[in-house]
Amino acid sequence: MPRLKPQVRIDLASSTPAYRQIVDQIRTLTVERVLQSGDVLPSVRRLAIDLGIHFNTVAEAYRTLAEEGWIEVAHGRAARVLDRDVPSAPNKEAIEMLKRRLRHLIAEMRAHGLSPAHISRELLQLVEGLKS
Amino acid sequence: VTIEYLLPTSPLLITAILFTFLPGWARRTLFFSVTVPANFRATPQAARILRAYRIQVGLWTLASIPLASAAAYAESVWFLRLAVAMQTLGAVLAFALARKKTRPHAVVQSTERVATLSTESERLPGGLITTIGPFIPLMLAALYLDANWDQVPAHFPVHWNLSGIPNRWADRTVWGVYGTILLGAAMVSISLLAAYGVLRGAPRAAGDRVRRLNLVLLAATVWIMSATFSLFAVLPLFHGDNPSPALLGIPAIAFFVLTCFIVWRLVRAISHAEARADVTPDGCWKLGIFYYNPHDPALMVEKRFGIGYTLNFGNRLSWAFWRCLWPYPLAWSSPLDRSRSKKSGIGFSPIPPVIHNFRGLTSLRELRWWCCC
Numbered sequence: 001m002p003r004l005k006p007q008v009r010i011d012l013a014s015s016t017p018a019y020r021q022i023v024d025q026i027r028t029l030t031v032e033r034v035l036q037s038g039d040v041l042p043s044v045r046r047l048a049i050d051l052g053i054h055f056n057t058v059a060e061a062y063r064t065l066a067e068e069g070w071i072e073v074a075h076g077r078a079a080r081v082l083d084r085d086v087p088s089a090p091n092k093e094a095i096e097m098l099k100r101r102l103r104h105l106i107a108e109m110r111a112h113g114l115s116p117a118h119i120s121r122e123l124l125q126l127v128e129g130l131k132s
Numbered sequence: 133v134t135i136e137y138l139l140p141t142s143p144l145l146i147t148a149i150l151f152t153f154l155p156g157w158a159r160r161t162l163f164f165s166v167t168v169p170a171n172f173r174a175t176p177q178a179a180r181i182l183r184a185y186r187i188q189v190g191l192w193t194l195a196s197i198p199l200a201s202a203a204a205y206a207e208s209v210w211f212l213r214l215a216v217a218m219q220t221l222g223a224v225l226a227f228a229l230a231r232k233k234t235r236p237h238a239v240v241q242s243t244e245r246v247a248t249l250s251t252e253s254e255r256l257p258g259g260l261i262t263t264i265g266p267f268i269p270l271m272l273a274a275l276y277l278d279a280n281w282d283q284v285p286a287h288f289p290v291h292w293n294l295s296g297i298p299n300r301w302a303d304r305t306v307w308g309v310y311g312t313i314l315l316g317a318a319m320v321s322i323s324l325l326a327a328y329g330v331l332r333g334a335p336r337a338a339g340d341r342v343r344r345l346n347l348v349l350l351a352a353t354v355w356i357m358s359a360t361f362s363l364f365a366v367l368p369l370f371h372g373d374n375p376s377p378a379l380l381g382i383p384a385i386a387f388f389v390l391t392c393f394i395v396w397r398l399v400r401a402i403s404h405a406e407a408r409a410d411v412t413p414d415g416c417w418k419l420g421i422f423y424y425n426p427h428d429p430a431l432m433v434e435k436r437f438g439i440g441y442t443l444n445f446g447n448r449l450s451w452a453f454w455r456c457l458w459p460y461p462l463a464w465s466s467p468l469d470r471s472r473s474k475k476s477g478i479g480f481s482p483i484p485p486v487i488h489n490f491r492g493l494t495s496l497r498e499l500r501w502w503c504c505c
């Protein structure tokens with residue numbers, strides 16, 4: 001069965017900067033194995049034209065992803081997804097920061113009217129998806 | 133009233149039909165270049181706006197017809213140009229007015245943008261064959277003319293009046309004989325440049341057939357253009373000093389039939405297309421026709437008035453592209469044309485007079501004029 005083409009969806013009216021939205025989505029696609037090691041990403045110019053945003057915004061997103069080790073960016077070559085090593089023992093500070101972000105996200109979900117049971121179910125489903 | 137007096141009005145009538153139907157040839161969520169709810173076209177307000185627009189187009193056309201008929205009477209092409217300009221400006225004005233009336237019904241545009249993370253390289257229909265192929269008939273025509281140079285008449289017609297009688301001639305000079313081929317090559321190059329502008333500089337939308345069909349139309353145009361100019365170049369060899377322009381009718385009819393078919397497919401595709409493919413902000417469409425958005429990196433975007441693509445005038449590269457386009461209309465009224473004193477009247481020819489009557493720059497004034505352009 002042919003693989004579905006992954007998409008990036010951004011909202012220009014969102015309080016989250018466009019480059020951050022791109023980074024978050026490509027990272028999610030990589031973690032969920034929708035984008036696999038060796039996959040080539042569109043050029044900065046192509047993605048900027050398709051999204052209707054400035055080239056620098058996309059370049060910034062690719063740079064951030066490269067710094068985090070998700071992709072490889074080399075001058076004159078296409079950006080490529082890397083097989084990123086997962087640290088065996090994450091540091092405590094990082095865990096605390098991520099927990100804080102998760103708490104904010106759960107509060108936002110509650111604010112949108114989702115019940116704790118619903119949120120729990122969604123989170124479990126996401127974790128199961130990562131395992132498979 | 134003879135056919136000579138009626139024929140000049142035919143471009144006006146064809147344009148009027150086009151202007152009448154053009155507002156319907158857009159995505160369901162677009163009405164006179166304004167983003168509206170998908171069902172807005174079915175409302176009485178939309179019907180009223182459309183009716184007023186069509187009446188105005190009709191009135192402007194009626195006002196232009198006497199000018200077009202005067203062109204045949206006075207045997208001056210300027211009257212015809214004036215008539216076409218008047219009708220076009222009138223239609224643009226009618227469109228702008230309709231747009232103003234539509235604006236109160238506009239909906240807030242989505243700020244969401246979607247892009248596929250695909251690196252599949254999109255190609256021109258026909259690939260390399262369409263890129264290089266159209267130059268081959270032109271090259272063959274040039275080689276054939278070179279091999280049969282002695283058989284080219286000393287003077288041959290390049291322009292015919294509405295009865296098919298020649299009314300302008302060219303001499304057997306390098307420019308007079310090969311000028312057509314050079315112009316053909318230039319026109320083919322510009323069309324290919326436009327096609328590559330769409331491929332590389334226009335936003336893609338997943339599963340959008342409109343873009344593909346537009347590229348098919350451009351590829352077909354390039355081939356027909358190549359055939360027309362090649363045939364026109366070798367015409368004097370086949371009919372001596374009195375060639376018949378009927379041969380040119382073949383590519384013209386082929387082009388017309390093919391264009392009608394592709395446009396019909398395009399209109400169907402547009403009316404069923406997903407609305408989100410056009411995410412250009414309404415405010416960036418000047419008069420609803422010209423797109424100016426310096427914050428959009430796209431070189432070309434889908435038209436909102438008519439079919440095909442238009443330039444994003446907010447992109448500096450688009451101005452360079454625009455400069456490639458204007459020499460053709462300019463050539464029709466160039467001071468380098470030595471035949472201006474010879475009144476040729478109205479008629480038809482795919483070649484501007486300057487191509488066959490170019491004698492080179494002879495004065496500083498002309499050189500300055502070209503440099504200014």
